[in-house]
Amino acid sequence: xxxxxxxxxxxxxxxxxxxxxxxxxxGNVSGIDREKGLIVIKPSGVExxxxxxxxxxxxxxxxxxxxxxxxxxSDTPTHIRLYKEFNEIxxxxxxxxxxxxxxxxxxxxxxxxxxxxxDYFYGEIPCTRDMTKEEIETNYEYNTGEVIVDSFKExxxxxxxxxLVKNHGPFTWGKDPHDAVHNAVxxxxxxxxxxxxxxxxxxxxxxxxxxxxNKHFMRKxxxxxxxxx
Amino acid sequence: xxxxxxxxxxxxxxxxxxxxxxxxxxGNVSGIDREKGLIVIKPSGVExxxxxxxxxxxxxxxxxxxxxxxxxxSDTPTHIRLYKEFNEIxxxxxxxxxxxxxxxxxxxxxxxxxxxxxDYFYGEIPCTRDMTKEEIETNYEYNTGEVIVDSFKExxxxxxxxxLVKNHGPFTWGKDPHDAVHNAVxxxxxxxxxxxxxxxxxxxxxxxxxxxxNKHFMRKxxxxxxxxx
Amino acid sequence: xxxxxxxxxxxxxxxxxxxxxxxxxxGNVSGIDREKGLIVIKPSGVExxxxxxxxxxxxxxxxxxxxxxxxxxSDTPTHIRLYKEFNEIxxxxxxxxxxxxxxxxxxxxxxxxxxxxxDYFYGEIPCTRDMTKEEIETNYEYNTGEVIVDSFKExxxxxxxxxLVKNHGPFTWGKDPHDAVHNAVxxxxxxxxxxxxxxxxxxxxxxxxxxxxNKHFMRKxxxxxxxxx
Amino acid sequence: xxxxxxxxxxxxxxxxxxxxxxxxxxGNVSGIDREKGLIVIKPSGVExxxxxxxxxxxxxxxxxxxxxxxxxxSDTPTHIRLYKEFNEIxxxxxxxxxxxxxxxxxxxxxxxxxxxxxDYFYGEIPCTRDMTKEEIETNYEYNTGEVIVDSFKExxxxxxxxxLVKNHGPFTWGKDPHDAVHNAVxxxxxxxxxxxxxxxxxxxxxxxxxxxxNKHFMRKxxxxxxxxx
Numbered sequence: 038x039x040x041x042x043x044x045x046x047x048x049x050x051x052x053x054x055x056x057x058x059x060x061x062x063x064g065n066v067s068g069i070d071r072e073k074g075l076i077v078i079k080p081s082g083v084e085x086x087x088x089x090x091x092x093x094x095x096x097x098x099x100x101x102x103x104x105x106x107x108x109x110x111s112d113t114p115t116h117i118r119l120y121k122e123f124n125e126i127x128x129x130x131x132x133x134x135x136x137x138x139x140x141x142x143x144x145x146x147x148x149x150x151x152x153x154x155x156d157y158f159y160g161e162i163p164c165t166r167d168m169t170k171e172e173i174e175t176n177y178e179y180n181t182g183e184v185i186v187d188s189f190k191e192x193x194x195x196x197x198x199x200x201l202v203k204n205h206g207p208f209t210w211g212k213d214p215h216d217a218v219h220n221a222v223x224x225x226x227x228x229x230x231x232x233x234x235x236x237x238x239x240x241x242x243x244x245x246x247x248x249x250x251n252k253h254f255m256r257k258x259x260x261x262x263x264x265x266x
Numbered sequence: 267x268x269x270x271x272x273x274x275x276x277x278x279x280x281x282x283x284x285x286x287x288x289x290x291x292x293g294n295v296s297g298i299d300r301e302k303g304l305i306v307i308k309p310s311g312v313e314x315x316x317x318x319x320x321x322x323x324x325x326x327x328x329x330x331x332x333x334x335x336x337x338x339x340s341d342t343p344t345h346i347r348l349y350k351e352f353n354e355i356x357x358x359x360x361x362x363x364x365x366x367x368x369x370x371x372x373x374x375x376x377x378x379x380x381x382x383x384x385d386y387f388y389g390e391i392p393c394t395r396d397m398t399k400e401e402i403e404t405n406y407e408y409n410t411g412e413v414i415v416d417s418f419k420e421x422x423x424x425x426x427x428x429x430l431v432k433n434h435g436p437f438t439w440g441k442d443p444h445d446a447v448h449n450a451v452x453x454x455x456x457x458x459x460x461x462x463x464x465x466x467x468x469x470x471x472x473x474x475x476x477x478x479x480n481k482h483f484m485r486k487x488x489x490x491x492x493x494x495x
Numbered sequence: 496x497x498x499x500x501x502x503x504x505x506x507x508x509x510x511x512x513x514x515x516x517x518x519x520x521x522g523n524v525s526g527i528d529r530e531k532g533l534i535v536i537k538p539s540g541v542e543x544x545x546x547x548x549x550x551x552x553x554x555x556x557x558x559x560x561x562x563x564x565x566x567x568x569s570d571t572p573t574h575i576r577l578y579k580e581f582n583e584i585x586x587x588x589x590x591x592x593x594x595x596x597x598x599x600x601x602x603x604x605x606x607x608x609x610x611x612x613x614d615y616f617y618g619e620i621p622c623t624r625d626m627t628k629e630e631i632e633t634n635y636e637y638n639t640g641e642v643i644v645d646s647f648k649e650x651x652x653x654x655x656x657x658x659l660v661k662n663h664g665p666f667t668w669g670k671d672p673h674d675a676v677h678n679a680v681x682x683x684x685x686x687x688x689x690x691x692x693x694x695x696x697x698x699x700x701x702x703x704x705x706x707x708x709n710k711h712f713m714r715k716x717x718x719x720x721x722x723x724x
Numbered sequence: 725x726x727x728x729x730x731x732x733x734x735x736x737x738x739x740x741x742x743x744x745x746x747x748x749x750x751g752n753v754s755g756i757d758r759e760k761g762l763i764v765i766k767p768s769g770v771e772x773x774x775x776x777x778x779x780x781x782x783x784x785x786x787x788x789x790x791x792x793x794x795x796x797x798s799d800t801p802t803h804i805r806l807y808k809e810f811n812e813i814x815x816x817x818x819x820x821x822x823x824x825x826x827x828x829x830x831x832x833x834x835x836x837x838x839x840x841x842x843d844y845f846y847g848e849i850p851c852t853r854d855m856t857k858e859e860i861e862t863n864y865e866y867n868t869g870e871v872i873v874d875s876f877k878e879x880x881x882x883x884x885x886x887x888l889v890k891n892h893g894p895f896t897w898g899k900d901p902h903d904a905v906h907n908a909v910x911x912x913x914x915x916x917x918x919x920x921x922x923x924x925x926x927x928x929x930x931x932x933x934x935x936x937x938n939k940h941f942m943r944k945x946x947x948x949x950x951x952x953x
Contacts, residue, residue, distance in 0.1 A: 060680065060681070060684050061677070061680070061681075063611070111943075111950065133610075133611050133684075135684070135687060135688055135691075136691070138609060138611060138688055139688050139691040139692050139695060140695070141609060142608040142609040142688060142689075142692040143608075143692050143695045143696045145695070145696075150371040150372075150433065151367060151370060151371040151433045151434060151435070152362075152433060152434045152435070152707065152711040153292070153362050153367060153435070155707065155709075155710070155711030155712050156711050156712065156715050157712075157715075158712070159709075159712045159716075168936065170935050173935050173936055173939045174935070174939065177939055177943070196712070196716070204608065204609045204610060204936055205609060205610045206609070206610070206611070219290070222289065222290070223289070223290075226289050226362075226364070229364060230364055230367055230368050230371060231371075232691060232695055233364075233365070233368040233461060234368050234371040234372050235695065236465060236694060236695075237368060237369070237372045237374070237461055237464065237465075238372045238374075248857050248860050248861070249381065249384065249855065249860055249891055251384075251388075252384070252860050252861065252864055253381040253384030253385050254384050254385065254386075254387070254388045254425070256798070256864070257385050257386075258388075258425070263798065340714075340721065379829040379830075379891065380825060380828060380829040380891045380892060380893070381820075381891060381892045381893070382750070382820050382825060382893070397707065399706050402706050402707055402710045403706070403710065406710055406714070433707055448748070451747065451748070452747070452748075455747050455820075455822070458822060459822055459825055459826050459829060460829075462822075462823070462826040462919060463826050463829040463830050465923060466826060466827070466830045466832070466919055466922065466923075467830045467832075477628050477631050477632070478626065478631055478662055478839065478842065480842075480846075481631045481632065481635055481842070482839040482842030482843050483842050483843065483844075483845070483846045483883070485569075485635070486843050486844075487846075487883070492569065518909065518910075518913050519906070519909070519910075521840070591839075591840050591913075593913070593916060593917055593920075594920070596838060596840060596917055597917050597920040597921050597924060598924070599838060600837040600838040600917060600918075600921040601837075601921050601924045601925045603924070603925075610936065610940040613936065613938075613939070613940030613941050614940050614941065614944050615941075615944075616941075617938075617941045617945075654941070654945070662837065662838045662839060663838060663839045664838070664839070664840070690920060690924055693924065694923060694924075
């Protein structure tokens with residue numbers, strides 16, 4: 038069943054190692070068939086190199102496995118919570134991609150510093166609040182979705198297609214699984230650049246001596262250039 | 267028409283992923299035929315893997331499409347503004363390459379810290395001023411060229427073949443499209459090293475204990491060396 | 496003898512360059528046959544590209560070579576010390592992987608900042624104390640194992656499968672050689688992210704102007720979007 | 725003439741892109757035949773992809789071209805100065821490798837923070853003093869060698885096989901061209917790790933909440949583990 042969606046979800050999962058967003062099996066992509074109310078998601082703990090489209094697992098919106106020889110990703114309840122709340126989305130991605138995770142670990146959202154972010158995200162990419170002891174100890178993965186939803190009370194998930202889970206890592210979503218991965222790649226780029234922007238802004242040092250600057254430019258470009266000719 | 271220039275512009279565009287300057291389609295290269303007053307530029311939104319030389323778009327200096335089945339890059343008006351002002355240049359590149367974009371996002375030019383920069387750029391690589399509300403809301407892309415031109419009132423664009431657009435990213439240029447890409451690669455290298463130079467200059471810590479330093483060097487190089495023999 | 500373990504140790508060693516954990520020959524993996532009391536370890540100074548399974552060296556728990564045409568890794572006494580103390584482990588890895596080494600050089604353990612670490616390590620990954628002059632000058636490599644063991648007086652090596660040797664680099668272990676390499680990869684990821692988390696937490700700067708943020712998002716996503724269509 | 729040395733110098737030059745030490749043609753390796761008093765060096769401005777062993781240039785110790793259809797590297801006078809002063813060396817390398825150049829641009833030597841450095845360099849890797857206006861304007865490349873030699877008045881070039889030229893980049897040397905490249909790779913690794921060690925040492929932040937740490941470890945490793953099984 039859902040062979041096309043399985044193929045789509047499989048291919049989207051395979052983009053995670055291609056774009057260098059995962060180490061080992063630390064990531065998962067899902068897609069939803071809204072009409073049937075069924076989700077297709079990566080199996081748990083299967084290596085990317087060995088994974089096939091037919092290994093994808095089908096679950097319903099209560100988390101029951103409808104088809105599949107493997108267990109669904111441990112993060113399935115988080116995906117489900119997002120699909121239930123964000124009606125327009127068709128795909129969800131979770132990774133521990135480095136720079137987005139660094140912001141998650143710092144407990145900070147990513148402010149908009151440049152147009153690369155503004156091309157995809159309308160304003161700050163939020164970081165979730167701390168989960169309570171109760172939320173962590175019972176239904177942890179479903180509650181991970183709950184704190185994400187909490188962060189979007191006043192945000193449009195179509196305008197901000199991603200979030201940082203505090204002390205954990207990013208989730209992104211999109212109109213389909215491929216689009217959700219696209220946003221995961223963008224988030225990682227943005228996070229890397231935001232990190233370095235924040236640090237840089239505090240520092241300034243003295244430039245090189247003028248005479249050395251002149252020498253180097255002129256030996257390649259001046260009227261008597263002799264370098265690399 | 268302009269088949270040679272199309273090939274040249276196509277090949278220069280394909281260097282952007284090769285040198286790791288772009289994610290997805292976040293970059294574009296153009297070239298100009300000064301005699302005919304025509305510009306050849308990358309089509310908008312076409313993936314690098316699928317792009318062919320014949321997909322390049324020909325536009326005139328008013329931005330009218332003269333030939334091409336695709337729309338020209340959204341940044342075409344910026345390229346046009348630069349070709350109009352800087353008479354010696356034959357190619358223009360725009361990317362969101364990471365380290366140059368980080369400086370753009372910090373709103374800072376790149377001071378000359380070393381000979382790598384001085385070999386190509388004569389002094390600081392400027393960062394443009396903030397655009398006004400009006401400049402952003404009307405003819406945004408053309409005005410992006412306008413603030414670049416503003417930054418070069420007292421600079422020679424042949425001596426400083428690139429600029430950082432504030433909160434956006436770098437533009438570079440050169441005598442032809444390939445040369446403009448060459449300068450984009452150099453700018454990215456320079457930016458990475460300048461960032462790290464600025465940060466480093468503030469820090470210093472204690473070295474390792476002498477006895478450990480001596481042990482390691484001597485077990486490989488001393489008269490009684492026994493390591494890796 | 497021990498042909499299976501040799502193959503296993505050889506393959507685990509070859510994962511070090513695959514996961515970008517070593518430069519030249521700066522790393523080694525060993526495995527133990529607990530029943531026979533014999534260790535199989537990488538030969539000293541042999542390049543990864545030329546190494547074969549049959550080049551692995553067999554040593555006993557006193558460090559005597561039992562089989563092998565090469566000398567065993569200079570770090571063999573450290574591996575032995577760990578096997579003697581940590582009864583449950585079946586494989587040991589040593590590298591100078593960049594980010595873990597950076598923490599070693601800073602003399603600091605890696606605190607748990609996120610779930611990536613908590614998935615594998617229960618709490619802080621410790622950094623060893625300074626070695627004494629005597630420990631360095633006599634039986635240096637065996638004493639390197641000694642200071643590791645010292646760090647685990649109150650830690651469970653099954654729960655914290657790795658350590659940072661001060662001013663040196665990381666050792667990790669696992670139930671077999673492959674598992675020990677797996678933990679070495681995880682440690683390097685964790686170290687990279689912890690470094691950047693620690694620095695980031697101190698910094699915050701101003702975001703981009705709202706009007707520019709709006710323009711970029713709306714030209715791609717607003718009702719009058721015209722970018723990359 | 726000197727066909728073997730040409731081959732050796734050519735192969736050593738080709739290691740520079742392999743080890744990611746150069747952008748474009750920003751690096752060069754030479755070797756010396758001490759008996760004949762002749763140096764073989766990379767030609768100026770030739771791309772690595774097109775270079776052949778027979779393109780290497782032979783010069784004498786006064787810098788006269790003895791054989792070769794190309795001009796020798798612009799940095800030849802620096803190499804010559806080093807061969808004249810350091811009698812034991814057989815190969816010299818110059819690059820603008822990123823991390824070593826960052827230290828050069830900061831005007832700082834690399835202190836020994838760990839055993840990776842101590843395995844190859846005995847103590848701090850020095851950074852040269854500022855060159856005078858006269859040294860820069862006349863015989864700049866030869867004087868670049870002069871300030872290097874100045875830095876080694878009290879250092880053994882066999883024990884410290886490299887240097888950082890202020891505001892420029894690194895030179896390394898060795899018993900032959902291949903060994904000099906080996907040291908260039910090591911220097912770059914050391915520089916990257918020293919940079920990050922220096923920055924890290926200043927920072928420390930709070931770890932993640934204990935309850936989250938426990939949850940993640942126990943869902944994979946506790947008696948009721950359910951993650952990735």
